[in-house]
Amino acid sequence: MTEVIETRGLKKDFARGDVRVHALNGISVSIAPGEFVAIVGKSGSGKSTFMNILGCLDRPSEGSYFLDGQDVAGLSADERAELRSHKIGFVFQAFNLIPRTSALENVELPLIYNGISRAEQTRRARESLDKLGLGERVDHHPSELSGGEQQRVAIARALVNRPKLLLADEPTGNLDSRTSLEIMSILEQLNRGEGLTVILVTHEDDIAAFADRVLTFSDGEVVSDESGARAGKRVRADGPDQETRP
Ligand SMILES: Nc1ncnc2c1ncn2[C@@H]1O[C@H](COP(=O)(O)OP(=O)(O)OP(=O)(O)O)[C@@H](O)[C@H]1O
Numbered sequence: 001m002t003e004v005i006e007t008r009g010l011k012k013d014f015a016r017g018d019v020r021v022h023a024l025n026g027i028s029v030s031i032a033p034g035e036f037v038a039i040v041g042k043s044g045s046g047k048s049t050f051m052n053i054l055g056c057l058d059r060p061s062e063g064s065y066f067l068d069g070q071d072v073a074g075l076s077a078d079e080r081a082e083l084r085s086h087k088i089g090f091v092f093q094a095f096n097l098i099p100r101t102s103a104l105e106n107v108e109l110p111l112i113y114n115g116i117s118r119a120e121q122t123r124r125a126r127e128s129l130d131k132l133g134l135g136e137r138v139d140h141h142p143s144e145l146s147g148g149e150q151q152r153v154a155i156a157r158a159l160v161n162r163p164k165l166l167l168a169d170e171p172t173g174n175l176d177s178r179t180s181l182e183i184m185s186i187l188e189q190l191n192r193g194e195g196l197t198v199i200l201v202t203h204e205d206d207i208a209a210f211a212d213r214v215l216t217f218s219d220g221e222v223v224s225d226e227s228g229a230r231a232g233k234r235v236r237a238d239g240p241d242q243e244t245r246p
């Protein structure tokens with residue numbers, strides 16, 4: 001089976017004044033379809049840098065990255081944008097919704113350049129919002145929504161093109177703990193119910209506990225990669241779910 005993500009020796013340097021910052025120091029990881037992976041580690045350890053490369057928002061200085069078997073380095077900027085729009089949904093800590101624009105229009109946005117009809121755009125955006133329990137909120141602007149609702153709109157937008165990979169960089173970082181758990185159970189349902197591959201960055205142990213696998217970053221390296229019980233996965237009443245996934 002083709003891995004969704006395969007990186008080999010990924011490095012990323014940034015210039016800061018006269019010094020070079022080694023944000024990533026050789027990251028080699030494989031992530032299979034349907035995995036739910038949490039990335040943890042101290043501030044500045046390279047988590048967002050890694051996520052931005054996975055999301056084709058940035059390019060590595062060295063090393064290779066295969067997304068769904070495709071070598072991303074060999075692609076033009078347009079091809080990368082195309083790949084990003086079809087295969088990846090991205091969710092951020094700050095929601096990144098467009099203000100003074102309805103929830104519906106926010107979710108329609110990724111569809112606009114897809115050559116599908118206006119009516120079909122609206123139908124798909126409504127379907128995506130419905131799925132996130134926001135059917136009654138389609139006409140609301142972000143400022144008229146709670147933090148949890150805004151993040152649900154952002155998730156609806158990330159999923160509207162039916163990507164196979166969802167990247168979430170501290171999606172609960174701006175939410176209270178109860179709302180954070182609501183968002184996490186949505187991600188869990190998408191992963192367990194629909195086989196969506198989820199990679200999430202978090203600082204919170206109870207958020208990381210939703211994942212099947214936890215990668216710990218330190219100084220741009222993966223210093224631990226733990227799966228299952230060792231990752232601190234909660235014991236579920238319905239037993240191990242790894243084998244029963246679609
Ligand atoms: N665009 C940039 N220019 C210069 N340095 C950068 C840039 N982006 C990140 N860095 C540096 O690279 C290192 C890794 O940053 P990164 O944002 O990936 O960390 P992080 O693990 O996501 O931290 P946090 O938990 O605070 O979000 C840091 O030293 C950071 O200052």
Ligand SMILES: [Mg+2]
Nearest residue numbers: 047048049169
């Ligand atoms: Mg970060």
